[in-house]
Amino acid sequence: MATLDSKIPDGTLAEKWSNYKAHQNLVNPANKRKLEIIVVGTGLAGAAAAASLGELGFKVKNFCIQDSPRRAHSIAAQGGINAAKNYPNDGDSIYRLFYDTIKGGDYRAREANVYRLAEVSNNIIDQCVAQGVPFAREYGGLLDNRSFGGALVSRTFYARGQTGQQLLLGAYSALSKEVAKGSVEMYVRREMLDLVIIDGRARGIITRNTVTGEIERFAAHAVVVATGGYGNVFFLSTNAMNSNGSVAWQCYKKGAYFGNPCMVQIHPTCIPVHGDYQSKLTLMSESLRNDGRIWVPKKKEDAEKIQKGQLKPTEIKEEDRDYYLERRYPAFGNLVPRDVASRAAKERCDAGYGVGNTGLAVYLDFKHAIERLGRHVIEARYGNLFQMYEKIVDENPYETPMMIYPAIHYTMGGIWVDYELQTTIPGLFAAGEANFSDHGANRLGASALMQGLADGYFVIPYTVQNYLADQINVPFFKTDLPEFEAAEKDVREKLEKLLNNKGSKTVDSFHKKLGLLMWDHVGMARNKAGLEEAINEIKALREEFWKDVKVPGTMHGVNVELEKATRVADFLELGELMAKDALDREESCGGHFREEYQTEEGEAVRNDKEFMYVSAWEYKGDNVTPTLHKESLNYEYIEVKTRNYKEAKS
Template sequence: MNLDANIPEGPIEQKWTNAKFKYKLVNPANKRKYSVIVVGSGLAGAGAAATLGELGYNVKCFCYQDSPRRAHSIAAQGGINAAKNYQNDGDSIFRLFYDTVKGGDFRSREANVYRLAEVSNNIIDQCVAQGVPFAREYGGMLDNRSFGGAQVSRTFYARGQTGQQLLLGAYHSLSRQIGLGQVKMYNRHEMLDVVLIDGVAKGIITRNLVTGKIDRWAADAVVLATGGYSTVFFLSTNAAGCNVTAAWRAHRRGAGFANPCYTQIHPTCIPQEGEHQSKLTLMSESLRNDGRVWVPKSKDVAKKVRLGEMKPSDVAEEDRDYYLERKYPSFGNLAPRDISSRAAKEACDDGRGVAPTGFGVFLDFADAINRLGKHVIEERYGNLFDMYENITGVNAYEQPMQIYPAPHYTMGGLWVDYNLMTSIPGLFAAGECNFSDHGANRLGASALMQGLADGYFVVPYAVGNYLGSEVPIGKAGKIDINDPAFAEAEDAVRSKIDKMLSIKGHSSPRSIHIELGKIMINHCGMARDADGLKEAISMIRDLRQRFWKDLKLPGSSHELNIELERAGRVADHLEFAELMCYDALDRDESCGGHFRVEHQTEEGEATRDDENFSHVSVWEFKGLDQPPQKHAEPLVFDYVKPGVRSYK
């Protein structure tokens, strides 16, 4: 597997400029002859499709939803970072770069992160030009806030709906290109395989979710922007439809999968309530600016609270453990996500959790309400308090909120080089579905930044370079969908579907997904250990076997069949989950969102092992009955020296 990251020459500030200069250009008259497929219509997908369309390429864009506007980027609440330094508080491209590398626990590639910080400013300019209604100050300038533990105010936001507004901005641009005929949009199409001709990505196979029709699509380059795999945990903050299928299919075709064990657990979600639950709801992290996190000091008090024998507000001040403030005095309740999440888990594992299930901690606004007045809190978080009450039936102005960490984002993903190309030539990965920029932990308000950076500013150049240098104009757009490679891929897709429908067992896809989720959250969640991971691998194998023996699917493949869709996604999760555990087992250190209980300080802090694990683990698929093969891309730090990530 070729893992040359193709990092451009020169000092880090010059790398992107140099790369762009060296990129091959395609003659404007020739661009329309090249066809590009973009899978996914979130920030990265819609951004890339729109920009490639604007540039003049012949683009096809696919999404499984009924409209490209519904991609899950839309759900991001908090904001988007950029190194504009509009607040004059000492921010800079280098500081954003530095914070991101440090926040990622020194497990990301410096050159990529620097580029991300560099283009972050263009993103804000671009979004404003599109008419994104960012929050503003009375003077008409853009407003910023501090977010997710950053010590500068560099987060731009649009109420609590920043993701929505940014996605709609990209959707506007995409809609314009669709209207102009530059981009052809295929809604309710799910990508089920990548087609390789002579080892090069030349197309995809999709299923029309309405009619069940399997189609072949050819292109000179394929861009995957298909999001993360948090739904491997079943319960996550991701949309119900999010899945790993596209990335996993690409992996099975030869694309390296990097750091699958890096998953982010978001600390402020509403705790799970019962077995019926289908998803966990995230409460914006901004709540931690004014809320104080605590659990009772003693297990007895916690038990009384759980059983409803004692009201939270009746717990005396001296009986409360504001554990984040205690452990991390300088960051307090704003400690980074992985640290806050783990601290909550520790408290609950200690028997001091407060939700009925025992897995929940308090986020208390009583102090803030006393200090600032209820109206201020209402103004700042009114919609979140309403949302909380709607879901839980509890008024958080009177009783503290209960929160618990939930799977939220996945830093791991398809391995890509500096040009966002996977280890399959011609196959690009953008946004959450690649592993590129966040290392082992993502900072708040950086996901939107990365999605748009990849979509608007990297993929369009990089794809152009690939086409210009690797696909001769004489061959542009001349791929034959009757090529045996297409037939083979289509047959594989069909036979998998037919096989699933023919089992006629007893387990519904949802029930198996729930079981998988439990295995993953218990063994490969916030805390992992070698024995647990080994056990998980064998449990996943058993479950996978059961899936293929006992699956029960209604209906046929020639119709809108929601259970068939679900089953296909669960099948891929069942394969992917095993890889995730392999990676977690192999990475015998703690870093960022990956916490191995074997590797912690006496105080319970994660300890990295830079000597042995300062690399990207890239996995190669070797068949289901074989363990995956690991490759390593060493990480070199020339600008940010790895240190202990301390938030004390």
């Protein structure tokens, strides 16, 4: 059994990463050619890692679930990417970005990792600009910044409302360059279905070609998984339809510990749910909170009239509007962190002040911003978002306030990794949203892009090399080894079992049920009884799934239902672990809000004495309680405090 060693390098906080790089093992250029690396995923972390490793001279195999690496879901990030450049001269620094990230994460992230993240953030901006990423600029030709939640400085770089797209296309272009060079071999429309371990080290993967249906084997000296988060366990989320937690789950079942599975981010500004046929939720960028003001009616009767369609929001007078974020958090106002904003919206709606026909929505109003800045400025800043909103809701946000409601957006939890981003399985690395690191219990806006690219461009290329330094004499692996045989056999059995089940209910029907269960009990607010109920109900649903699921078609060729079935089968296990983790954590912190632990005002009550740890779960077998390992967090460079967004003091 692996032990939890986070392998933090020596030295002061600011020296750790330099020390690591100065003393790490390297592989000489001639030997790099002899080493193969599998990178699963082509989002910011995966594409950046694959490209950078290819540039160094390693032989890289990169796997993509979509038809092209350019489509990974990083592309959907709208708002921006943080960096401690301090170009606006407003007092930013590496330390402040580090501090804000730790505080925003409610003191549940590892100091050394987060400091490194803040340190390399500036390199990311330099790198992306050099790649031709068209960040927004001022008339003077220099880069523009805007502010995001949880920060008192403007440190967010952006490319209109499509920052994620532009950064991903930058990484994709770097990747394309390496593919053209031959250093990276690209495998598209492949879904990883298992991890292959040889002598205790990660040495390969099993994939299904989603076009031919073929089960394929790939071997390498090391495996990097950058497969994103598992937010789709909730069925409705802002994640893409193909986003799933199965790779992380396979790694978990092969021995990688799962870190903080209950830590899920609920994004406050999404378009509200409108019907039961709905397949996904659409995010409206957090950047909207720069100029939009969030409110609900002050009077309950107004809210009720609005819900019934008898009153329009524009008819409500200024004094009858409750700008509840500005009221509760005067210093940060509408720019409080996401978890705080989401809970505040839920609180108002639960109290009966919600709007929209469901009563599960709040207003995000641009009236004042348009009056102050003019419509053309708002249009230049958010035009594409407004257009997107109008296409979906059929209302013009220039004229009537937007309706928003929180939705599942990001998972801070993920595969447990040490400082090197290595999991508890030697040779298996996890990068980007797939790992648990850096964001603690809550991620700040514009930090996901930062982390994905930091891991991919600036961490993985070093740490993987350090791992491979003593592997230069290990020859290329053949895929006819018994370990590959066994892994492929398991995969085939699982797929055949699903196909031969011939039940009566569709995969989606189970996924929807699971999603509702998770949203009700493991969502924005959790409590002991609900979590215990969820655990039992998920178990029952899982049993029903394996008894009664219907997957048409065969293994051969395109079979979308089969793809979905494998993912939902994993979600049905992962959901239970999330509930278990949430049950274990008897405190409220960040995105994890236990109703039992709150102040009278409804603010989260953290319990640093007992729960200042990362929970790392070890798989012990199907239907066996997993073992919880605790990585305690030590804050040497930061004073642990209750988060306070009411005042501007940090």
